[in-house]
Structure formats: C-alpha cells, structure tokens
Amino acid sequence: MDVINxxxxxxxxxxxxxxxxGAQLALGALGVTLVYSxxxxxxxxxxxxxxxxxxxxxxxxxxxxxxxISLGPLPTALLALPFGIIVTAALLxxxxxxxxxxxxxxxxxxxxxxxxxxxxxxxxxxxxxFLIGVDxxxxxxxERFVISARQWRDMTGLSEPLTLRSTQVxxxxxxxxxxxxxxxxxxxxxxxxxxxxxxxxEDLALLSGIxxxxxxxxxxxxxxxxxxxxxxxxxxxxxxxxxxxxxxxLPIFAAAIVGGIGSPVGAILGGFVIxxxxxxxxxxxxxxxxxLIPHWEPDGLVQLLSTDYKFAVSFTILxxxxxxxxxGLLKGKIV
Amino acid sequence: xxxxNAANMTGGxxxxxxxxxxxxxxxKGEIAVIVGPNGAGKSTAMKAVFGMLPLRxxxxxxxxxxxxxxxxxxxxxMGMGFVPQVNNVFPTMSVEENLEMGAFIRNDDYRATMAQxxxxxxxxxxxxRQNAGELSGGQRQQVAVGRALMTQPKLLMLDExxxxxxxxxxxxxxxxxxxxxxSGISILMVxxxxxxxxxxxxxxxxxxxxxxxxxxxxxxxxxNPEVRRTFLGG
Numbered sequence: 001m002d003v004i005n006x007x008x009x010x011x012x013x014x015x016x017x018x019x020x021x022g023a024q025l026a027l028g029a030l031g032v033t034l035v036y037s038x039x040x041x042x043x044x045x046x047x048x049x050x051x052x053x054x055x056x057x058x059x060x061x062x063x064x065x066x067x068x069i070s071l072g073p074l075p076t077a078l079l080a081l082p083f084g085i086i087v088t089a090a091l092l093x094x095x096x097x098x099x100x101x102x103x104x105x106x107x108x109x110x111x112x113x114x115x116x117x118x119x120x121x122x123x124x125x126x127x128x129x130f131l132i133g134v135d136x137x138x139x140x141x142x143e144r145f146v147i148s149a150r151q152w153r154d155m156t157g158l159s160e161p162l163t164l165r166s167t168q169v170x171x172x173x174x175x176x177x178x179x180x181x182x183x184x185x186x187x188x189x190x191x192x193x194x195x196x197x198x199x200x201x202e203d204l205a206l207l208s209g210i211x212x213x214x215x216x217x218x219x220x221x222x223x224x225x226x227x228x229x230x231x232x233x234x235x236x237x238x239x240x241x242x243x244x245x246x247x248x249x250l251p252i253f254a255a256a257i258v259g260g261i262g263s264p265v266g267a268i269l270g271g272f273v274i275x276x277x278x279x280x281x282x283x284x285x286x287x288x289x290x291x292l293i294p295h296w297e298p299d300g301l302v303q304l305l306s307t308d309y310k311f312a313v314s315f316t317i318l319x320x321x322x323x324x325x326x327x328g329l330l331k332g333k334i335v
Numbered sequence: 336x337x338x339x340n341a342a343n344m345t346g347g348x349x350x351x352x353x354x355x356x357x358x359x360x361x362x363k364g365e366i367a368v369i370v371g372p373n374g375a376g377k378s379t380a381m382k383a384v385f386g387m388l389p390l391r392x393x394x395x396x397x398x399x400x401x402x403x404x405x406x407x408x409x410x411x412x413m414g415m416g417f418v419p420q421v422n423n424v425f426p427t428m429s430v431e432e433n434l435e436m437g438a439f440i441r442n443d444d445y446r447a448t449m450a451q452x453x454x455x456x457x458x459x460x461x462x463x464r465q466n467a468g469e470l471s472g473g474q475r476q477q478v479a480v481g482r483a484l485m486t487q488p489k490l491l492m493l494d495e496x497x498x499x500x501x502x503x504x505x506x507x508x509x510x511x512x513x514x515x516x517x518s519g520i521s522i523l524m525v526x527x528x529x530x531x532x533x534x535x536x537x538x539x540x541x542x543x544x545x546x547x548x549x550x551x552x553x554x555x556x557x558x559n560p561e562v563r564r565t566f567l568g569g
C-alpha cells in the first residue's frame with residue numbers, strides 16, 4: 001500500500017505537473033527553434049511574444065465573457081485563442097517588415113540579429129504592459145478538475161490524494177495536437193518542405209525557386225501561433241503575469257539547446273528534460289521517502305533546491321550542455 | 336547560333352575582373368568541358384553563365400534569347416539547371432524530398448521526371464527515404480544532379496561533379512553524364528580531372544587567367560602537345 005501511495009504522490013506532485021509544464025516549454029522551444037533554423041537567429045523576444053499573445057487572448061476572453069459566451073466546461077480562453085494568434089502573427093509580421101527585414105537584406109551576422117531581437121523584446125515587453133498591466137491575472141474559467149481530491153478518495157479509497165486539473169489535461173492534449181499538426185505540416189506539405197529546404201541550404205533553396213519572402217512570412221505566422229498557444233496554456237495552468245513570461249525565456253532556451261537547437265523533435269525532448277529536472281530537483285521528497293523507506297522519518301523536507309532557485313536548474317543544464325555537448329541531445333545545427 | 340552562347344564575358348566580384356572576354360558556347364546535346372589551372376576562372380565563368388556574377392561586358396543567350404539580365408532563378412525557369420560544387424543537396428531531407436524541391440517551380444505532375452531520375456540513378460531509388468546528408472560522396476553528387484534534372488532543363492551545368500569522389504565513382508558519374516547528354520540535354524561542366532573529362536567532351540575549353548586559351552574538340556585538345564605539356568601534365 002505504501003508503494004502505491006508513494007507512486008500516487010509522485011504522480012500528483014511530479015509527473016503530472018512536470019508533464020504539463022514540459023509541454024508548455026516544448027511549445028515555446030519549438031517556436032525558438034523554428035526561428036533559429038529558418039531565420040537564423042536566437043529570438044530573445046519569444047518570451048514576450050508569448051506574453052503579448054496571452055494578453056490578447058485574455059482581452060478576447062473578457063470580451064466573450066462580457067457577451068455571455070462560454071465554452072461550458074472548457075475555458076473561454078480556448079475560444080479566444082484563434083483571435084490571439086491572428087493578432088500576434090500580425091504583430092510579428094509587422095515587426096519583421098519594420099525591423100528584421102532590413103537586417104536580412106544587409107545580410108547581418110546572426111549575433112546582430114540577436115541584439116535586434118533584444119530590442120524588439122523590450123518594445124514588446126512594454127506593449128504588453130500597456131495593454132494589460134503588470135498584475136497577476138487568472139483567466140481560467142469552466143470546470144476546474146477532471147479528478148478532484150475527493151473524487152479520487154471515493155474512487156480508490158487511498159489516503160494519498162491525487163488531483164488532475166482540467167488545465168493540465170487541456171495543456172497536454174493541445175500540445176499533442178499542435179505538435180502533430182506542426183510535424184505533418186513540415187514533413188508532408190509543399191510549403192513545409194520548402195521551409196525545411198530553406199533551413200537546410202538557403203542558396204540551393206533559392207536556386208530551386210523557393211520564394212524566401214513566403215518562407216519568412218509562414219515562419220512568423222507559425223511562430224506567433226506557437227507562442228500564443230504556449231503562453232495561453234501556461235497562463236491557464238498557472239496564471240498570467242507579464243514578468244513571469246519574460247523569465248520563461250531561460251527555460252525555453254535551455255530546452256531548445258538541450259534538445260539540439262534547430263531540431264523540432266529536440267525542442268520537445270528538451271522541454272521535458274528541463275521540466276522534469278526543474279520539478280524533480282525542487283520537489284520535497286519527504287512524503288515519497290517516508291512511504292518507501294520504513295521506520296525513517298526525515299528531519300527536513302528532502303528538497304534538493306528551494307523553488308526560488310528553479311531557474312538555476314535550467315541555467316546549470318544550459319551551461320553543462322554548452323560545455324560538453326553543444327549540439328544538444330539530438331544533433332542540432334549551429335549557425 | 337549555338338544553343339548557349341556566352342560571348343565575351345568580362346567581370347568579377349569586386350573591382351578587379353576575373354573574366355577577361357571569356358566565351359563559351361554549347362550546342363544541343365553536346366558535352367562541353369571547361370578545364371584549366373587553379374584560379375583560371377573556371378567556376379567563375381560557369382557562375383557568370385548562370386547569372387551569379389555581374390558582367391561588365393558581354394552577353395549570354397540561350398536558344399537565341401538574351402538572358403544577360405535575368406536572375407539565376409529566372410534562368411532556371413528558362414531551362415538552365417545548375418549543380419554547385421559544394422552544398423548541393425538538402426542534407427536533412429530525404430532523397431525523394433530533395434528531388435521534390437528540385438521540381439518546386441513546376442506546377443505540373445513531376446512524377447514521370449522523378450521516375451526518369453530513378454532510372455538514371457537506380458541507387459537513389461533504393462535510398463529514396465534516406466536523408467541526403469547520410470549518403471556517400473558519390474551518391475550525394477547523384478542526388479545533386481538528379482535535383483537539377485527535376486526541372487527538365489535543356490542545359491545542365493555541373494561545377495566539378497567529381498570533386499572528392501573515388502576514380503571508380505568518377506567513371507560511373509561520367510557515364511551517367513554521357514547518358515544525360517544523349518537524351519538531348521546540353522552539358523556544360525567544369526572539371527579538375529581534365530584528362531578524363533576531355534575524353535568524354537565534344538568540346539573543350541582551356542581557360543587561363545580568365546581567358547580562352549585553347550578551344551577545340553576534346554579529342555583534339557588531348558592530342559595537342561602544347562595543351563598536354565602545359566595543362567595536362569605531359
């Protein structure tokens with residue numbers, strides 16, 4: 001019984017939250033990796049793009065709520081999501097036209113584009129705060145739980161509680177759908193293949209008659225969609241705060257680089273590596289240890305790191321990968 | 336008038352010219368080979384024909400039409416195919432996808448052309464699901480040539496197709512190139528392996544310092560004692 005209780009505690013506090021968080025990071029890292037491999041720079045504005053997209057989704061959610069529209073048990077934000085994606089994609093395309101296009105034309109070095117994206121990051125940062133403010137916003141409505149602690153107890157009779165929140169299920173299902181759609185698009189459609197060709201060998205792609213402007217446009221639209229979806233899922237699961245999204249940049253980049261930047265499968269893998277490391281290292285293992293090891297009552301929480309230090313986990317992994325395996329777990333490419 | 340007529344090409348990348356009045360012509364279904372010492376401007380001449388080098392003087396006509404002002408992409412649409420010396424495949428894409436990308440500008444059904452490429456290079460058919468970057472050098476060259484053939488070009492330009500492959504693979508590649516020429520496609524090719532290339536050439540150009548030094552049939556150039564002594568190492 002104790003073993004089962006230990007497993008339940010592990011699932012409740014580590015497996016489920018880390019999987020949901022990992023899916024959110026993976027979607028963010030996919031956006032970063034896509035921009036990196038096709039537009040050839042590390043997009044530091046990605047976290048704030050997520051914040052902007054989520055901000056728009058929240059505004060539409062409030063609008064729909066004021067009109068009395070809802071999705072019943074599902075959060076209204078899902079209905080607002082397509083509108084958020086359209087506005088975010090439009091912002092990215094506008095930014096590209098006004099800012100990035102010039103640097104592409106002069107064939108600026110990738111490091112210059114990175115610095116440009118830092119500038120874009122600050123602008124988007126401010127734009128988001130103007131739009132929706134700096135406060136923490138909870139915009140999750142609809143059914144809260146798929147399995148509540150009480151239902152769990154009635155179902156199993158176990159003393160150890162387990163809850164499955166609907167946002168966690170929505171996150172995992174949505175992320176899965178988005179990933180399948182993205183891979184289908186990149187591997188099966190003509191446009192998707194032309195984007196991979198452009199990423200592989202720009203000169204040969206141009207020789208083959210692939211239109212670079214079209215590739216860039218489609219890339220930004222997909223990036224906008226990925227960022228908005230990732231941001232909204234994260235916001236539904238936790239809550240929205242512009243500054244938190246800026247901070248998410250670190251684990252997202254760590255995920256993209258651990259997996260092998262430029263590799264979409266690597267981005268997903270990296271997302272889960274980072275999330276499981278972060279949650280695993282900051283979880284207080286006391287409960288699980290007590291169940292598993294009889295006659296042992298640990299004094300402390302058996303927590304390796306305080307949750308305040310969670311960013312140190314991403315950062316350490318990032319440094320270790322860059323030192324020992326710079327191409328990442330799956331061989332990515334370095335521009 | 337020749338099918339390809341690149342006359343009196345003069346130009347370079349910066350201020351100094353690399354080509355000085357270089358002229359290249361290719362007839363229909365003919366193999367023309369450009370040879371010459373390092374730095375003679377062989378690849379540059381080829382790039383000039385393809386529109387990758389701005390020309391100060393001279394003109395390029397294809398099938399009687401002046402294409403001097405066209406971009407490389409537009410020249411592909413006019414019926415030119417170009418195989419660069421390096422980076423000539425999409426490494427993380429499968430062989431089949433490489434060929435599909437070659438046919439990107441075509442809006443019609445290209446499956447018949449792909450079947451022809453697979454007939455020409457049977458090994459590619461076996462490896463069509465494999466990524467081009469995982470193939471051997473010779474196989475990769477075949478993908479590169481196959482990709483260029485997907486637009487059904489009338490003139491195929493090859494920049495050192497046998498660079499870095501073994502002598503056996505080189506012979507094999509030359510055989511395939513002859514086969515392509517027999518199907519009516521004109522070939523313009525730059526080669527380091529001058530002797531072997533001239534053996535299969537209908538026409539040979541020996542370039543030196545961006546100028547035509549000798550122009551003759553491949554056979555005649557191989558027989559010319561002067562050419563042998565200076566450019567073919569005896």
